[in-house]
Amino acid sequence: MAVENAVPGGEAKNNKRVLVVGAGIAGLAAALRMHQQNWDVVVVERAQSRRSSGYLVNLHGPGFDAAQRLGLLPRLTPRDIGLYTSILVHADGREKFTIPAAVAQAAVGNRALSLFRGDLESALYDTVAEVADIRFGTTVQAVTQDTDDVWIWATWLERSRSRTPPHTYPQVRARPSSDPGARPRS
């Protein structure tokens, strides 16, 4: 499988550079929020490519608020399948009880989205890929620092590890350690 990296061109815009480990829902959401707070973001994901599978995810309450803060609603709203009637069944298939769609609607109100996880991942990935450097097949090997910089040592994971040793190289240079709040963390 091809390594699928999204690397926007150009040098880092400022000194606030952060590394996010993991391009799941949480990592991509964190990356987007950090970008919105004016950080240059690098995301490393040890999987060789995106994992866009999954079933339903309901966003309401704080989940809906978070999607709105992240600016994702224009991308997510067209993918909303709407609230639905849920039927819980016993192991043998007999119905246990039913939650009608109208009851779910009354419980969560209009600030709700029912999405396939893949659609949520795609909305996040497509947004983050426009603004951050996303490196698949990569993980953090070590974090070191000297008086001026913090260095993240990342390992590029070969698909066949037994044949080719990992390649190690410095990936992220952060601002001077005199500003501890700006140091990237693994």
Ligand SMILES: Cc1cc2nc3c(=O)[nH]c(=O)nc-3n(C[C@H](O)[C@H](O)[C@H](O)COP(=O)(O)OP(=O)(O)OC[C@H]3O[C@@H](n4cnc5c(N)ncnc54)[C@H](O)[C@@H]3O)c2cc1C
């Ligand atoms: C394929 C899939 C399908 C899912 N389907 C559903 C669903 O249908 N409904 C539902 O409600 N929930 C589903 N979930 C669960 C839901 O998406 C997660 O529980 C929730 O989004 C939390 O995601 P996360 O980003 O915290 O963790 P994860 O999705 O596990 O993401 C963490 C990421 O970090 C990467 N990572 C971990 N360690 C390292 C490292 N050292 N270096 C580099 N990368 C690293 C992992 O490879 C992974 O991609 C699914 C999860 C997955 C992965």
